[in-house]
Amino acid sequence: MTGPAFWTAPDPRAALRDLLRKAYPHAVGDTDLLFALTRKYGTSPFTTLETARRELAVDRVVFERLLDTFDQVPELRAAVVNGPAGKYWSNTVLPLESKGVIENILERRTVYPHIVALYPGPTCMFRCHFCVRVTGARYENSTLDSGNAMLASVIDEIPPDNPYAMYISGGLEPLTNPGLGKLVARAARRGFKMVLYTNAFALTAQTLARQPGLWDLDAVRTSMYGLNDEEYEETTGKRKAFGRVKTNLLNFQKLRAQRERPVRLGLSYIILPGRSSRLTRLADFIAELSDAAPDQPVDFLNIREDYSGRPDGKLAPGERAELEDALNAFAERVAARVPALDVDYGYALHSIRAGTEAELIRIKPSTMRPGAHIQAGVQVDLLGDVYLYREAGFPGLAGAQRYIAGRLGPGTSLSDVVAKFVADDRRIEPRDGDEYFLDGFDQALTARLNQLETDIADGWRHTRGFLR
Structure with missing residues (x-):
């Protein structure tokens, strides 16, 4: 068996x-x-x-x-x-256990964060309806030079033993930073394999020509917000955005093939309510991108389902059955058209494909950890603010300032911020709505830490957490 x-x-x-x-x-x-x-x-x-x-x-x-x-x-x-809930184990829990990250958090050790996310984008051209960004909020252009110098110092500081210790995301759109390519090249020289999370609206031929360091990325992961201009405008508020993103991705495919660059290309797609039947079109879109560079097809796809607004994240039986059928049809289309595509269905969709309902974690303020988990990861923005949660790093976001561990600057390194945060045993009292600062990773890690502390208190330290 x-x-x-x-x-x-x-x-x-x-x-x-x-x-x-x-x-x-x-x-x-x-x-x-x-x-x-x-x-x-x-x-x-x-x-x-x-x-x-x-x-x-x-x-x-x-x-x-x-x-x-x-x-x-x-x-x-x-x-x-x-x-059915195996992705929690394989994607998050067991990798963190194997690296000692969980034990570092439980023992409140002063160690360098396992993952550091750089948030270099000063603004964003989209206004997605599910995004927590404050409309119009941005970083002033005057912060770019000092901000990029500070991010460069973080790149220089990070221990080189883990090549995947950094990634670039936001916050706001990273490609709106004209110095991004230089940051990527700097990290690559130190042996880091960085992934760029982007909406690809600015991934133009001109951007790639002006910022050749972008070719030193390990991967470009593009968030897709629809499969035509109408869907994109409905989600992002930007007219004719899909056409431009598609053109950029087709061009990127051709350029990376011409340059024979190993940078991987992947997509992220969220199945918004009412759009599950369109999944086969997603497979066809990926096949079209792959056909533009047959020797370098699209490498991976991360596909998720939007549970926001549903009590306890649960789907109605009819909606669940419709989604399961759509996922099966999608898998068949992928197998037929892009068989080499690596598809990650994430925590929830994996269980739906398995035909068995699995627990979907929903952290609330009452189950948030006042000390967070700084040893696992932090996010650093253009101002040098070090955020404890991945969805908190937006300028002007109400309440997010409470989840800033400290600020980098002359004479203050990321190591200094972490050491002070741990030494001070800082505690943040969660408020209603704070749970939205946690993304899926933060939620899963929080649930695991809560589980382990309960097991230890119950006298199960040796076997805490069931699997290690």
Whole structure:
């Protein structure tokens, strides 16, 4: 029984029993309990150990035996990681565990942030209806020179042991910064593989010619807001934006093929309510981009679903069934037209494709962590402000200033800001609406840390968090 087979076998309980009988006979008597435990953590990864124990109705001695068995049976671990909620495990939890990031946070160690996001954009040409940006807010042009010098100092400061320690995003649109290419080239010289998150509206031939350092990127990840001008205008407020983005991406495809540059191209697409039936058009669009450079097709796609405005993030049964059908049709079209495309369906869509409802994390102010998780990551903007959450780094955003850990400047490095924040044991009292400062990564990490602290308090330090 492989990991995926646990969820697809006609009778997974019987398949598990056969596996245990053949390879782990000492555990056959616990088949039903191990089956229930696998189902629990394959669909609800942030369940505390005491909650799981009570649901199984076993004492601590028996439960500890079950946990030990999980450590001995790799197929059970694989089944959890390949479950409907498996992306929480594989994309976020286990990678952070393996790097020691989780332990650094729990032990409140003064360490350099695992990931540093640079937010260099002074403005944005779009006004997306789901974006928290304050209309008209921007950084003054006078901040560009000093801001870019400060970001360059961050690039020089970051330890070189992790080539993926930085990425470029926003906040506001990074390509509105005319010095971005120089920052990218500077990072590349130090061995960093940087990903640029962009709307690609300014990814023109002129921009690429003026900023040759952009070719030193590891990847360009373009956020798509529709598949025609009407959809783009409805979402971004910008007329004829799709046509320009499409032209830019087709040109980028041709140029990277001509230059034989290894920079990868990927897309991000959010399925807005009522648009799931258009997914096959997305596959056709990616195929068109790939056909422009057959030897360098589009590399990856990150696809997500917009749960905003739905109670507890839950879909109505009819909407869920429609989305599942659309995802299946999309997968078939991708297999036929762009088979090499690496598609990441994220936390929620992965479970829908698996046909099993999984827990979708929804952090509220009552479950936010007053100390955040500065050891895991920070965001640095043009002013040198160091933000604790990824969706807080917007100028003028009400309440976001409380989530600034400190400001970089002459004589104050990022290491200094982190050290002071940890030493001061700073606490921020969450308010209503603060949860919107957390993106999916921040939410998943917060849920994991809350889970672990509860497990430790309940006496499960050695096995805290179920999988490590």
